[in-house]
Amino acid sequence: xxxxxxxxxxxxxxxxxxxxxxxxxxxxGYPSLFWYVQYPGEGLQLLLKATKADDKGSNKxxxxxxxxxxxSFHLEKGSVQVSDSAVYFCALTVxxxxxxxxxxxxxxxxxx
Amino acid sequence: EAGVAQSPRYKIIExxxxxxxxxxxxxxxxxxxxxxxxLGQGPKLLIQFQNNGVxxxxxxxxxxxxxxxxxxxxxxxxxxxxxxEDSAVYxxxxxxxxxxxxxxxxxxxxxxx
Numbered sequence: 761x762x763x764x765x766x767x768x769x770x771x772x773x774x775x776x777x778x779x780x781x782x783x784x785x786x787x788x789g790y791p792s793l794f795w796y797v798q799y800p801g802e803g804l805q806l807l808l809k810a811t812k813a814d815d816k817g818s819n820k821x822x823x824x825x826x827x828x829x830x831x832s833f834h835l836e837k838g839s840v841q842v843s844d845s846a847v848y849f850c851a852l853t854v855x856x857x858x859x860x861x862x863x864x865x866x867x868x869x870x871x872x
Numbered sequence: 873e874a875g876v877a878q879s880p881r882y883k884i885i886e887x888x889x890x891x892x893x894x895x896x897x898x899x900x901x902x903x904x905x906x907x908x909x910x911l912g913q914g915p916k917l918l919i920q921f922q923n924n925g926v927x928x929x930x931x932x933x934x935x936x937x938x939x940x941x942x943x944x945x946x947x948x949x950x951x952x953x954x955x956x957e958d959s960a961v962y963x964x965x966x967x968x969x970x971x972x973x974x975x976x977x978x979x980x981x982x983x984x985x
Contacts, residue, residue, distance in 0.1 A: 764914070803876070803976035804915070804963065849914050858903065858967065859928060860974065862914030 762787050764850050766863035773840055773870055781835040781866045783824075783850035791852040793817075793826050793833040794860070798847045807835075807848070842870045874898065876977035878964050884983045890952040893980045897946070897966030903927075904941055905974065906949050907963040915963055921947065951982075959984045 767782040785791060795807040795817070808817030813828035822837045833850060850863040877896040885891050897904050902923050907915035918937065920928040923944035932939065936955070941947040951958055961979040 766914075801978070803978045804965075805976070806974070851914070858974075859917050859920065860915070862916070864912065864914050 762791070762852060762854060762861045764852055764861055764863035766850050766866050769865070770867040770869060773868070775842055775870055775872050776839045777870075779835070779837040779840045779844075779868070781848055781850075781868070783833045783835065783863060785831050785833065785850075785852050787831075787852055787854055789854040789856070791854050793824070794851040794853075795822070795824055795833070795835050796849040796851055796862075798849065798865075800846070804849065840868075840870050842872055844868060845870050876964055876966050876975055878962075878977040878980050880980055881978065882981050882983075884985065885954055886985050887956055888953040890950065891954055891982060892948050892950045893962050893964075893982075895947045895949070895964030895977060897964070898968075898975055901966035901968050901975075902944070903967040903969070904947050905963075905965040905967070906939055906947070907965065909961040909963055909979070911960070918949070954982075954984045956984050958982060 763786045765784050792811040794809045796804045797807045798804050808819040810817040810826035813826055816825045824833050824835045847865045847867045849865045851860045879894050904921045906918045908918050909915040918932045919939045921941040924941045939949045961981050963979045964977045965974045967974045
């Protein structure tokens with residue numbers, strides 16, 4: 761079946777540090793890939809997405825590139841801020857099915 | 873535009889009791905989802921509605937969970953009777969088309985004692 765494996769957390773970084781959160785996937789069909797973010801006390805929000813190989817999704821300084829050869833979709837940001845503290849979820853859907861399959865989430869804490 | 877509304881936000885019950893959650897999707901969204909998010913795990917789809925019809929309920933434990941979406945608008949999810957392992961956050965999401973257009977509500981945190 762379809763599955764997403766995320767980097768184990770929690771992750772704690774200092775402000776302005778470089779961030780990478782690893783995500784790999786297994787899919788029965790051709791997947792679209794997503795990163796969702798959950799800020800404290802709020803619902804899940806779509807952060808970025810990529811729908812085909814080599815696409816790069818980006819938003820709010822975050823980027824992730826769809827790598828079919830390594831079945832990966834790692835999340836990166838060059839300089840994190842305290843406001844980026846949240847839980848980040850990698851997810852996928854397979855063409856023809858709207859169902860989102862999520863990873864376990866990575867809790868990120870940024871300290872000033 | 874108003875977001876997805878859920879109530880209650882928190883609920884504490886004892887095992888074997890019943891509980892119901894309510895979701896009001898974004899106006900005009902035909903697709904509605906219920907997810908279960910157990911602590912330390914990602915959300916897992918329980919049921920998907922398209923208007924008032926069920927599209928996917930393959931992961932809904934039908935011996936104790938039920939859901940309905942009368943008139944294709946708001947929805948209720950019920951657990952009867954609850955077990956300890958049902959302790960989780962129950963998320964509702966709605967969509968006008970496609971997973972990248974799914975909008976999530978704040979969730980209902982259920983604790984079963």
